[in-house]
Amino acid sequence: MGIVTRGFRGRRGGGDVKLPPGQYLETGFPVLSAGPTPQIAPAAWAFEITTESGEEHRWSWVELQALPREDITVDIHCVTKWSKLGSRWTGVSLDTLLSGIDTQASYAMVHSYGGYTTNLPLDDLRNGQAWVAYGYDDRPLRPEHGGPARLLVPHLYFWKSAKWVQRLELLTEDRLGFWERAGYHAYGDPWREQRYAGD
Amino acid sequence: MAATLLMHVEGQPAGLAGQRVEVRLTAEDGYTADREYSLARSGEPDRAEITVQAIDGGEVSPFLVEDIEVGVELQVRGPIGGWFVWRPEQTEPVTLIAGGSGVVPLMAMIRARRAAGSKAPFRLIYSVRSRDEMFYRSELRQPDPGVDVSVVHTREAPEGSPRPAGRITVADVNNGGWPPDFAPTCYVCGPTGFVESVADMLVALGHDPHHVRTERFGPTG
Ligand SMILES: Cc1cc2nc3c(=O)[nH]c(=O)nc-3n(C[C@H](O)[C@H](O)[C@H](O)COP(=O)(O)OP(=O)(O)OC[C@H]3O[C@@H](n4cnc5c(N)ncnc54)[C@H](O)[C@@H]3O)c2cc1C
Numbered sequence: 001m002g003i004v005t006r007g008f009r010g011r012r013g014g015g016d017v018k019l020p021p022g023q024y025l026e027t028g029f030p031v032l033s034a035g036p037t038p039q040i041a042p043a044a045w046a047f048e049i050t051t052e053s054g055e056e057h058r059w060s061w062v063e064l065q066a067l068p069r070e071d072i073t074v075d076i077h078c079v080t081k082w083s084k085l086g087s088r089w090t091g092v093s094l095d096t097l098l099s100g101i102d103t104q105a106s107y108a109m110v111h112s113y114g115g116y117t118t119n120l121p122l123d124d125l126r127n128g129q130a131w132v133a134y135g136y137d138d139r140p141l142r143p144e145h146g147g148p149a150r151l152l153v154p155h156l157y158f159w160k161s162a163k164w165v166q167r168l169e170l171l172t173e174d175r176l177g178f179w180e181r182a183g184y185h186a187y188g189d190p191w192r193e194q195r196y197a198g199d
Numbered sequence: 200m201a202a203t204l205l206m207h208v209e210g211q212p213a214g215l216a217g218q219r220v221e222v223r224l225t226a227e228d229g230y231t232a233d234r235e236y237s238l239a240r241s242g243e244p245d246r247a248e249i250t251v252q253a254i255d256g257g258e259v260s261p262f263l264v265e266d267i268e269v270g271v272e273l274q275v276r277g278p279i280g281g282w283f284v285w286r287p288e289q290t291e292p293v294t295l296i297a298g299g300s301g302v303v304p305l306m307a308m309i310r311a312r313r314a315a316g317s318k319a320p321f322r323l324i325y326s327v328r329s330r331d332e333m334f335y336r337s338e339l340r341q342p343d344p345g346v347d348v349s350v351v352h353t354r355e356a357p358e359g360s361p362r363p364a365g366r367i368t369v370a371d372v373n374n375g376g377w378p379p380d381f382a383p384t385c386y387v388c389g390p391t392g393f394v395e396s397v398a399d400m401l402v403a404l405g406h407d408p409h410h411v412r413t414e415r416f417g418p419t420g
Contacts, residue, residue, distance in 0.1 A: 002231065003272045005224040010232050011258040022233055031391045032415055034282055036398035036408050081233055114408060144395055182281035196279065 019083050020190035026082035031144045034178065038114045038164050042148045045113075047132060048167040051103045059097070061148065064132065067092045072131055074154035076161070077190035089152055090135030094125045097132065097168075105170035109177060110151055113164040118177035119186065120153065120160055122170065129155060132165060157188040157195070201252040201300065201334060202264040203239060206275060208247050214278030216241040216285045216311035217304045217386070217414075220249065223274040224259060234259045237304035237388075237414075238278060241311050247275055250334055252300040283386065283414045287315035291384055294376035295323040296397050298367075298389025301416055302334050305388055309346055321346040322383075324375035326367045326393065329355035349375035367393070372400045379405035388414040 019025065042061040049057045059067070072089045108125060110118050124130065133152040134141050141147035146163025153160050159179050180186050185194040193199060214220075219237045236249040253264035285293065285308040295305040302325055312321060327333045329352060339348050351371050356364040362371075377383035385406060387397045394415045401411050 002223060002225045002274050004227055005267075005273055006271045007266055007268070008224045008226050008232075008262055010224065010226045010230045022231075024232075030415070031395065033413065035413055036402045036411050037395060038408070080235065179282075183279065 020077055021193045022195075023077055023081055023083040023190065026084050029084065029087075029145065030078065030080070030082055032078065032080060032159075033144075033163060034116065035114065037143045039143055040113050040148055040164060045148050045166075047097075047149065047165065049097060049101060049170065050167065051101060051170045052105045052172050055102075057097075057101060064092060064134070064149070067096055070131065072133070072152065072154075074152075076154050076158050079157040079159055079184065079188070079195050083190075088137050089131065089133040090138075091131035091133030091149070091152060093128065094130040094132070095128065098126065101170075103170050105172050107171040107174045109169040109171055109175055110160075110162040110165060111167040111169060112162045113166045116162060116164070116178050118160050118162050119175055119180060120156070121174075121187075124153060124156065125168075129153065155189075157185075157190050159184065160188055200264055201250060203248060203250045204263060204267070206247045206249070206273065208245055208275050211245070211247070211275065211277070213244045214238050214241045214247075215281075216307040217283045218278035218280045219304070220247050220275050220277035221279060222249070222259075222263075223276070224262070225274070232259050235279075238307050239303050239310075241278075241307050242314060247277075250300065250303045250306075283388070283412050285311060285384075285386065287311060287317050289384065290317075290319050292320045292377045292381045293322070294383045294385040295321065296326075296367075296372065296376065296385065296387045296389075296401075297323065298326045298393035298397070299328075299332070300334070301387075301389030301393070301414070303388075304414060305386060306335050306338075308386065309343065312346070313343060318345060320377070322376050323348045324351060324367070324371060325349070326351040326353055326389070328353050330357050347375075351375075367397060367400075369400045369404065372397060373404055376401075379407075382407070382410065385411045386414075387411065389416060391415045 045061050047059045075085045077083045108122050131152045134149040150163045151161050151165045219235045223233045225231045239250045240248040251263045253261045297305045351367045352364050387394050394413050
């Protein structure tokens with residue numbers, strides 16, 4: 001146990017919920033980003049996957065909407081300590097988007113409109129673990145939460161779920177993204193409390 | 200109500216203006232609560248200074264403001280964050296826009312500028328409900344050459360004030376900050392809704408989104 005803070009009792013409650021270490025339960029939906037919220041019209045939006053050999057695959061907004069959609073109900077965990085249970089999303093699975101793409105890559109760099117980047121192992125985007133989400137709570141995803149579309153990778157800290165997602169760059173070697181270069185953990189597993197580099 | 204806490208820390212780096220620390224409180228039975236607080240002053244080895252606003256019904260902030268006593272031990276981690284920072288090497292104009300307790304990391308930047316003898320021209324726009332809720336009032340009233348301060352009162356304007364009480368507007372941002380032509384770096388900090396609207400105003404005024412850095416303190420939106 002750490003140093004006891006004399007006089008501090010804290011507030012209990014939510015005790016029957018299993019949260020990752022250090023997280024608290026949040027019922028609102030906080031907004032965290034590094035800069036202003038980009039306003040992107042769906043007509044001007046497209047999603048791309050580029051492979052390590054430079055092959056490009058591109059979906060316009062309309063093309064993305066035509067792909068099989070999934071409703072996803074998941075818990076999300078932000079590195080700033082809040083967790084939100086049972087958040088409801090609509091989107092297209094990365095399995096759908098990656099199917100038929102020929103790649104030997106093990107890593108992905110996610111690029112967003114506005115220049116944000118974040119890195120993940122490609123395996124973490126496969127097998128029903130990741131989506132390009134465009135709906136939240138049966139409504140279009142709002143711009144401050146990453147609309148028109150964001151990545152959703154709920155098993156990692158939420159900074160990996162890049163807002164305003166634009167492109168997935170497949171890589172044979174890992175590279176660090178925006179927050180990862182600023183001292184955050186390269187992988188970010190909330191259950192292992194991988195918040196900062198060195199955790 | 201708010202309070203500034205000066206914490207003696209062992210073996211922690213001094214930090215940059217704009218960085219924050221994570222404070223962990225532990226109850227006798229091992230229960231812990233962690234919260235983040237911006238450093239109110241950077242560059243002091245073995246010391247961390249934070250300014251905390253007591254949130255009604257909050258778990259941690261009322262304890263830090265009202266109950267904690269000198270000598271009580273806390274765990275402090277950090278400093279954290281390498282993006283929402285101002286470094287003395289920066290020479291471009293700087294616009295700082297604060298809502299409420301969001302002034303804390305921006306005050307750290309003003310203090311860092313002063314400590315470094317920097318000539319970078321600063322402008323601070325500080326939005327507060329009323330005069331009484333202004334942090335660092337006497338320090339901000341002292342003339343600090345190269346730092347212009349304008350205050351926006353949202354609930355209650357002081358007597359004789361030319362601007363009626365009301366939320367921050369595009370005109371406030373335009374008049375109190377540097378024009379986009381000067382390519383200032385803009386730091387915006389405060390509650391989520393405040394940061395959202397101010398950042399949108401900056402972009403609408405023609406500021407390059409890459410020069411607008413934001414930090415959101417909650418409450419949740
Ligand atoms: C990067 C960062 C830097 C921060 N720096 C500072 C700082 O310098 N000074 C400071 O006072 N706070 C700062 N905060 C906010 C701080 O971390 C806590 O959120 C705040 O002190 C409330 O904690 P609490 O335990 O009292 O409230 P909680 O018990 O966590 O929350 C109680 C209720 O208050 C709401 N709430 C939480 N935070 C706020 C808020 N800021 N304003 C209004 N309502 C709120 C919650 O949504 C909840 O409904 C910072 C937050 C971040 C993310």
